Amino acid sequence: MTKLVEMTGIEKHFPGVHALKAVQFDLVPGEVHALMGENGAGKSTLMKILSGIYQRDGGTLRINGQEASPTSPREAQDLGIGIIHQELSLMNDLTVAQNIFIGREPRKRFGRLDDAQLNAQTAEIFASMNLALDPKVPVGNLTIAKQQMVEIAKALSYRSRVLIMDEPTAALNDAEIAELFVIIRRLKAEGVGIVYISHKMDELKQIADRVTVMRDGEYVGTVDAAETPISRIIAMMVGREVTEEPLDVPDLTGAETSLEVSNLSRGHDIRDVSFSVQKGEILGFAGLMGAGRTEVARAIFGADPKDSGDIRVHGQPVRIRSPRDAVRAGIGYLSEDRKHFGLATGMNVRDNIALASMDLFTQTGGVLNDADMASNARDYISRLGIRTPSDMQEVRLLSGGNQQKVVIAKWLLRDCDILIFDEPTRGIDVGAKSEIYKLLEDLAEQGKTIIVISSELPEIMRLSHRIAVMCEGRLTGILPGGKNTTQEDIMHLATQRAAAMQVTGTEQ
Amino acid sequence: MTSATDIEKKSPLAGLSESGAYQKLLAFASLIALLIGFSIASPNFMQTSNMIAILQATSVNGVLAVAATLVIITGGIDLSVGTLMTFCAVIAGVVLTYLGMPLLIGVIAAIAAGAFCGLCSGTFVAKMKIPPFIATLGMMLILKGLSLVISGTRPIYFNDTPGFDQISRGSLIGEVFPALPIPNGVLILFLVAISASYILGRTVLGRYTFALGSNEEAVRLSGVNTDMWKMRIYALAGAICGIAGILIASRLNSAQPALGLGYELEAIAAVVIGGTSLSGGRGTILGTLIGALIMAVLTNGLRVLSVAQEWQTVVTGAIIILAVYADMARRRKSG
Numbered sequence: 101m102t103k104l105v106e107m108t109g110i111e112k113h114f115p116g117v118h119a120l121k122a123v124q125f126d127l128v129p130g131e132v133h134a135l136m137g138e139n140g141a142g143k144s145t146l147m148k149i150l151s152g153i154y155q156r157d158g159g160t161l162r163i164n165g166q167e168a169s170p171t172s173p174r175e176a177q178d179l180g181i182g183i184i185h186q187e188l189s190l191m192n193d194l195t196v197a198q199n200i201f202i203g204r205e206p207r208k209r210f211g212r213l214d215d216a217q218l219n220a221q222t223a224e225i226f227a228s229m230n231l232a233l234d235p236k237v238p239v240g241n242l243t244i245a246k247q248q249m250v251e252i253a254k255a256l257s258y259r260s261r262v263l264i265m266d267e268p269t270a271a272l273n274d275a276e277i278a279e280l281f282v283i284i285r286r287l288k289a290e291g292v293g294i295v296y297i298s299h300k301m302d303e304l305k306q307i308a309d310r311v312t313v314m315r316d317g318e319y320v321g322t323v324d325a326a327e328t329p330i331s332r333i334i335a336m337m338v339g340r341e342v343t344e345e346p347l348d349v350p351d352l353t354g355a356e357t358s359l360e361v362s363n364l365s366r367g368h369d370i371r372d373v374s375f376s377v378q379k380g381e382i383l384g385f386a387g388l389m390g391a392g393r394t395e396v397a398r399a400i401f402g403a404d405p406k407d408s409g410d411i412r413v414h415g416q417p418v419r420i421r422s423p424r425d426a427v428r429a430g431i432g433y434l435s436e437d438r439k440h441f442g443l444a445t446g447m448n449v450r451d452n453i454a455l456a457s458m459d460l461f462t463q464t465g466g467v468l469n470d471a472d473m474a475s476n477a478r479d480y481i482s483r484l485g486i487r488t489p490s491d492m493q494e495v496r497l498l499s500g501g502n503q504q505k506v507v508i509a510k511w512l513l514r515d516c517d518i519l520i521f522d523e524p525t526r527g528i529d530v531g532a533k534s535e536i537y538k539l540l541e542d543l544a545e546q547g548k549t550i551i552v553i554s555s556e557l558p559e560i561m562r563l564s565h566r567i568a569v570m571c572e573g574r575l576t577g578i579l580p581g582g583k584n585t586t587q588e589d590i591m592h593l594a595t596q597r598a599a600a601m602q603v604t605g606t607e608q
Numbered sequence: 609m610t611s612a613t614d615i616e617k618k619s620p621l622a623g624l625s626e627s628g629a630y631q632k633l634l635a636f637a638s639l640i641a642l643l644i645g646f647s648i649a650s651p652n653f654m655q656t657s658n659m660i661a662i663l664q665a666t667s668v669n670g671v672l673a674v675a676a677t678l679v680i681i682t683g684g685i686d687l688s689v690g691t692l693m694t695f696c697a698v699i700a701g702v703v704l705t706y707l708g709m710p711l712l713i714g715v716i717a718a719i720a721a722g723a724f725c726g727l728c729s730g731t732f733v734a735k736m737k738i739p740p741f742i743a744t745l746g747m748m749l750i751l752k753g754l755s756l757v758i759s760g761t762r763p764i765y766f767n768d769t770p771g772f773d774q775i776s777r778g779s780l781i782g783e784v785f786p787a788l789p790i791p792n793g794v795l796i797l798f799l800v801a802i803s804a805s806y807i808l809g810r811t812v813l814g815r816y817t818f819a820l821g822s823n824e825e826a827v828r829l830s831g832v833n834t835d836m837w838k839m840r841i842y843a844l845a846g847a848i849c850g851i852a853g854i855l856i857a858s859r860l861n862s863a864q865p866a867l868g869l870g871y872e873l874e875a876i877a878a879v880v881i882g883g884t885s886l887s888g889g890r891g892t893i894l895g896t897l898i899g900a901l902i903m904a905v906l907t908n909g910l911r912v913l914s915v916a917q918e919w920q921t922v923v924t925g926a927i928i929i930l931a932v933y934a935d936m937a938r939r940r941k942s943g
Contacts, residue, residue, distance in 0.1 A: 401829075403828075403829055422833075423829050423830070424832070424833055427831025428831070435829065440823070440825060440826070441825055441826055442826055443823065443826055444822035444823040444827065444889075446818075447889075455819060455826075455827065456831050458812050458815065458816070459812075462812050465811070466812050467810050468811055468814075468815060510830065514830075514831070
C-alpha cells in the first residue's frame with residue numbers, strides 16, 4: 101500500500117537553533133497516527149513543513165509516493181493535505197456553507213453568487229460525514245465542537261487525504277469529544293490518514309493506531325498505541341519515567357478558615373454555592389465543562405458581577421466588586437487563559453511580575469524604581485525556577501509552564517495568600533506539570549490557601565485535600581481527598597442534575 | 609528543556625522584539641537620506657535659516673504627535689488632538705484678550721482646558737466603554753463647534769498681550785548663542801518630548817500605558833484600576849494638546865477658530881512613520897519625533913524644489929504607506 105505521507109531525515113534550522121534533526125514520520129491510509137512530544141519538541145514545526153508553511157532544509161518528503169515540496173498552504177491543500185488548527189479560523193458572522201467555500205464560492209453568470217449550489221454542496225459533504233448540520237446557520241451560533249466539525253468539513257471539501265489535527269479536543273467536553281471521535285473513525289474507514297497532535301494520554305488509547313514521539317527536535321520512536329503502556333510513552337517524551345508521588349493530606353484541624361463563601365448566586369451560572377477553605381489547604385473544584393467552576397472563581401474575584409452571596413476572608417466580611425477589591429483582600433486569580441487574562445505577553449518578565457504591585461515600586465512623582473523591580477523579579481525567577489534568559493525577556497517567548505510561574509510570582513509578590521488556579525496546567529507539557537504541582541504543594545505548606553479548578557480528574561485527585569464537585573451551577577458535594585475517593589465518586593456528583601421541579605421552584 | 613522550548617517559539621519571533629527599534633532606525637535613515645537628497649537637489653535647502661524653518665514647522669505637529677503617541681500606545685486613538693489644540697488656543701484668547709488676564713493665567717487656562725477635554729474623552733472611553741475612534745471623533749466635532757461658538761467665528765488677536773508671540777517665535781537659545789537662533793517653539797517641543805519620554809519610560813503611568821496596550825484585561829485582573837489610569841493618559845494627552853494650542857496661537861499671534869481639522873491626521877501619520885504600533889503596546893517618543901521631522905523635511909524640501917502643494921500631500925501619503933509597508937514586510941519575513 102502506498103503511504104500517504106513519508107518524511108525521512110527532515111532537517112530544519114532557524115537562526116541559532118537546530119529545530120528538527122533527521123526526523124522521520126509516515127502515515128498510511130485509514131490510520132490515526134498520534135504525534136506526541138512536549139511543547140517545543142518540534143511537532144508543530146514538522147507539521148508546518150508538511151502543510152507548506154515552512155520549507156525543509158534537508159531530507160525527503162513523499163506524498164502518495166511522489167516527492168513533494170509544498171511552498172504554501174495552498175499548494176499543500178492541492179496535494180491533499182488539510183490542517184485543522186488549534187485556534188479555529190472561522191468567520192463567526194458567515195454561515196457554515198459560506199465558511200467552507202470561502203474564496204471559491206460557486207458562481208452564476210456575471211459573478212453573481214450561487215447560494216443554492218453553495219448550500220447543496222455543503223449538505224453533500226455533511227451527508228458524507230453523516231453529520232446533521234444546517235449549512236445556513238451562522239458559525240457563531242454553533243458550539244466549539246460543531247465549529248470543529250465545520251473545519252473538518254472544510255478540509256474535506258478540498259478532497260484532503262491527510263488531515264492534521266492540532267489538539268482538536270482542547271476546548272471540547274466529553275460528549276463533544278465522543279462526537280468528534282465518531283467522525284474521525286468514519287474518516288478512517290474511508291481511507292483518510294489523520295495526524296493527531298494531543299497532550300491527553302487517555303485519548304491516545306481511544307483513537308490512535310500508532311504513536312510517534314519527538315523530543316528536543318529529534319525523533320524518539322514510533323510505537324503501537326494499543327500495546328504500549330502510557331507510562332512508557334510519557335517516558336519517551338520526557339526522557340525519563342515520571343513517578344507519581346502519593347498525595348499526602350495534611351491534618352488541618354484547628355487551622356484558620358481563610359476563605360468562606362456563602363450563598364453565592366448569579367443567574368443560571370451560579371446557584372447558591374457555599375464552601376470554605378482553610379489555611380494551608382488545597383481545595384479542588386471538579387466538574388464537567390460548563391458546570392460553573394470558572395464562573396464561581398471569577399465572581400469571588402470580582403471579575404464578573406454576582407447577584408448575591410457573602411464572602412469572608414480570615415473571618416472578616418469583605419465587599420468585592422472589582423478585581424481591585426479582591427486583590428486588596430489578598431485573593432489572586434490565575435486564569436486558564438494566561439495569554440488573555442494573566443499576562444501582558446508583549447512586556448518583559450520584570451514588568452509582568454510587578455504588574456499587580458506597582459505601588460511597591462512607585463516613588464514620589466510616580467517615578468518607578470526599576471532597580472528594585474529588577475531585584476524582586478530576579479528573586480522570584482530563582483525561587484520559582486522560572487527558566488528565562490533574563491528578567492528583560494518578553495513573556496510571550498517563554499514556555500507555558502514558565503509563563504504560569506510568572507503569573508504565580510505576580511501574586512506572591514502582591515502578597516496574596518488565597519490563590520485560585522483555573523486549569524493550572526492547561527497547555528503545559530508533561531514534564532513541567534509535575535513541577536507546577538510541586539509548587540502548589542509547597543505554597544499550601546507555607547500556609548497559602550489554594551483553590552484548584554481542573555477538568556482533568558487525575559490532576560484534581562493528585563492535588564486536592566478536599567474535592568468540591570459542581571454540576572450545572574450548583575455545588576453537588578465536597579469529597580475528601582486521598583485514596584478513598586475514586587473518579588467514579590466524583591463523576592457521580594458531577595452528573596447529579598437537579599430535578600426539573602426544583603430548578604423552576606428556586607431559580608425563576 | 610529550555611533550549612528545546614525555545615526552538616519553536618523563539619526563532620521565528622526573535623527579530624520581532626527589535627522591530628520597533630528597527631523601524632526607528634529605518635525612519636532615522638530615511639530622514640538622513642531625505643536631508644542629503646534635498647541638499648544635493650537644491651543649494652538653498654541646507655541653509656541654517658531653512659533648517660530652523662523646518663524645526664519651527666515641526667514644533668506644532670510634533671507636540672500633537674507626542675500627545676497622539678501616548679493614546680495610541682494604550683491601544684486607542686485620538687482624533688480630537690487637532691481641534692482640541694484650536695479650542696485651547698481660543699480659550700487662551702478669551703482669557704488673555706477678552707478678559708485681559710496676565711499671560712501666565714492664559715497659558716495655564718489653555719493647558720487646563722486641554723487636560724479637561726482629554727479627561728472627557730478618557731471618561732467616554734474608559735467609563736462609558738465607547739470605542740476610542742468614536743469617542744474622539746465626537747469630541748473632535750464638539751470642540752470644532754465650540755471653538756467657533758466661543759470666538760464668534762472670528763479670529764482672536766493677542767495684540768494686547770505683549771510677549772505672547774515670543775512664546776513660539778522668540779529664541780532663548782539665540783540670545784545665548786547668536787549663531788543658533790532656534791525658536792522657543794522648537795525648544796518647547798523638545799521639552800515636551802523629553803518629559804513624555806521620561807513619563808513613558810520611568811513612571812507608573814508610563815508602564816501602565818504600555819501594559820494597557822499590551823493586554824488591558826490582564827491588567828484589570830491584576831487588580832489595577834485600569835479606567836482611572838486610562839483617563840489619566842487621555843488627560844495628559846489633552847494637556848499636551850493645550851501646549852500645542854499655545855504654540856500655534858503664539859506663532860500666528862492669534863487664535864484661528866477655523867483651524868485645526870486635519871492636524872490630527874498629520875499627527876497620527878508622524879506617530880505611524882515613527883514606528884508606533886496602532887494596535888498598541890509598542891512605541892517611542894523618539895520615533896514620533898523623527899516621524900514628525902520627516903514630514904516637515906518633506907514638505908519643506910518639496911517646496912524648496914518648487915513642487916506644487918497638491919503634490920506634496922500626495923508624496924506624504926505615499927511615504928506613510930511605504931513606512932508601514934517596510935515594517936510589515938520585515939515582520940512577515942521574520943515571522
